[in-house]
Amino acid sequence: MALHLRPTRFLILHCPLRRLAPKPLLSSAVSGRNLGFRPLFSAGAGRTMQPASSPPPPLSHSVRETIDLNEKEEKIFRRLLEVIRHFGLDTQLRVAGGWVRDKLLGKECYDIDIALDNMLGQEFCEKINTYLQHTGEEIQGVGVIQRNPEQSKHLETARMRVYDTWIDFVNLRSEKYVENSRIPTMEFGTAEEDAYRRDLTINSLFYNINTNSVEDLTGKGIQHLKAGFIATPLPPKATFLDDPLRVLRAIRFGARFGFNLDENLKKAASDEEVKAAIADKISRERIGHEIDLMISDNNPVKAMNYICELNLFSAVFTLPKNTQPTPTEESERLCVLYMEAAWKILQMMGSSLLSDEQRRLYLYAGLFLPFRSIIYTDNKLKKIPVSTYIIRNSLKLKASDAEMVVSIHVASERFISLIPILESKGESDIVAEELGDECLGFSSTSKRRVLAGLLLRQIKDFWRVALLISTLLYPELVHTGDLLSRDLELDKRKEIFVQVEHAVKELDLDNVWKVKPLLDGKAIMGALQLKTGGPLVKEWQDKLLKWQLAHPEKTANEALDWMMQSQAKRAKLEPCA
Incomplete structure (x- = not known):
């Protein structure tokens, strides 16, 4: 088992996965130590997991052949391997999902999620703190985000700082569904099982810290990155019903990278059962967070166009029943057109x-x-x-x-x-x-x-x-x-x-x-000889603000003089009681 990180550039050789279930699944990987092909094996799942996606379009997107670790990443990964060595653990540490994807696309990513093959995230965080005590360093606080299956949050996540960088630690998972239930029973799983149960193929890639290698266990991740293609590892409808938020994530990543959505994915996203699940199964906070990420991203118009195209607008932007007037059928498309014009x-x-x-x-x-x-x-x-x-x-x-x-x-x-x-x-x-x-x-x-x-x-x-x-x-x-x-x-x-x-x-x-008003309420009350404030004071504050805007060079004394003169004229014009 490799326990150090040299060299810092790792070659990736992509080999499409051959499905030979129930035999072990072959991973595509290349060791950074000798730059030669080295297949990685692990026990496959009992259930055959066939990817469901249309053939991607011709290759067109630039994907790097190497992953370059920056100095901070090297330092973090080295520390994690030190913990493994200190306790004699046989744990495999894998960086999962977005970090691997972005690195292959030549983008920096500061969101590091570590997947563990044989322990919970909180357990490993406790190991890190025990190691820090052993080395005389300050221990770090550990936060735990509990599972919430009702809201499609199936994994417990532990979070802690490693060299001033927040890192999430989770266990690899497998799922078993009880009859008549959409909430799975979560168990430890293999890396292959975990990869197939991720939202998108481009997010199913792993970087194995122990072996210095990228693992494409679905056989589709790197291919779809190069093709600019958004697809799910497993059939999309089942994937979306498991966690309907994945529909919005597919839209967000498709818009961000300018990738095409798989036709089967689009059909599943538009399915009435999936739309109902978005409304009923996902918290509005999670939906709002995804929409906010789309709006703040580099291609918000494309994201909103996808939402409109997939007939998801009303499921995402829900309206109260008693609206006046009632929005027309064209309102959704008109909303996107206005935002597109604003963006342009x-x-x-x-x-x-x-x-x-x-x-x-x-x-x-x-x-x-x-x-x-x-x-x-x-x-x-x-x-x-x-x-x-x-x-x-x-x-x-x-x-x-x-x-x-x-x-x-x-x-x-x-x-x-x-x-x-x-x-x-x-x-x-x-x-x-x-x-x-x-x-x-x-x-x-x-x-x-x-x-x-x-x-x-x-x-x-x-x-x-x-x-x-x-x-x-x-x-x-x-x-x-x-x-x-x-x-x-x-x-x-x-x-x-x-x-x-x-x-x-x-x-x-x-x-x-x-710009502050030249005269405050107290000064106005003194000029008008009032003991308490009221509508008259507010009236003069409004008048004085207009006067001050018209005469920006004037002083407070001049404003007071103008007010007194105006008040005197007003008194003359008012009829006697």
Whole structure:
């Protein structure tokens, strides 16, 4: 058994798996020590496990022939092997899934999951801590995530830090189903059994730390990586009914890597029984986490298109029953089209325009834009935007996410009326009712500054997000298709954004929400000789804010003088009691 890691580059030779069940299963692997072919054998399962996937398309994706360990990975793996040697264990340590996949694709991955063949993760973590005590090092805390079969969480997972890197430890598994039950009995299994029960073939690869080799135990993992193909190791419907979240994971990885979905996989994902399982068997928190990963990933539009194509939109983004008006059959596709247009405009503007959090909520706002006028009535008879329900109840995301998406929708509607005003230099575009009588003497520039400043103070540093969304509604796009995707239309909307952004900067309004009022409530109460606050104080706070926006160079004393003069004029105009 190899107990050290040299050299640091490991050659991979892929050999398709020959199915000779119930004989032992052959692994494809190459030793890093001598770079020669070395098949690895282990006891096969009693049940024949035939992969179910359509023939992949021609090879087209670049997959590395070697895995390069960085310095931290070498250090971590060496420490784990030291624990094995110290206790004389015959445990095989395998890095599972995503880390192997990403390394073969030439991507760095910091999510290391270790699969153990003969002990639970918590047991091995305790061994690590015992070893740390032996070497005089500080022991690490161990967290354990318990099994939850009702939510398709079949494995207990232990987590601890190894050289400041969080690592998950789980045991290899096999499954036995009791009749009339979809919840399996979990037992220790072989690496082959575990590989076949993973969600996707590209995630079924192992890197065996003991032997310095990559193991492709389904015989399909490397082939599908090269072909850019998303398939399940076992028949997809059974795989999805075992854990319906795998449908969303297949979509997420297909979108992330630009891979094609297997036709059998798509058929199973669209199956009514699978859709029902997504709604009934998976927690909304897990669904929301997967959707959030898609939205934050590099190709969110492709992911949403897959969801729409597979008729999963209503299963994922559930709506309350009492919506008004009721969304039409075209609403789902329209949602994706709006998000696609929002994504294209952002790419045209440059991804650095928005922060990661702004980009994330911008895409949610674009996705739910067709729902912006749809409301539902809650148990307290309160009317609430349906996008709030989707974000908080369907996806179980933060309440602040729902509030911001609604704020973006409201601000984008307001921007629509402001766009011609901010683009224009004339005063005729500004109607007095929008400002109030106190602004009658303001210049046209001051009026524009007041209108835009009030909006920006409400939406704060998400004003660019709201402005981008407003370009999709200016003029209103009411149907699917050409207008949302034509480059000419998108160019026009980009031009609108640039012009309004320039006007905001020219009016010196960026960060205006950070400007403090010249007079606080206490100062206003003193000027009005009031003992307590009330509606009158709030009224003057609003008036003074407009005055301050119109006169950014003025001081607190000048604001007080203006207030006193305005109050005196108001008193003269009021009829005697």
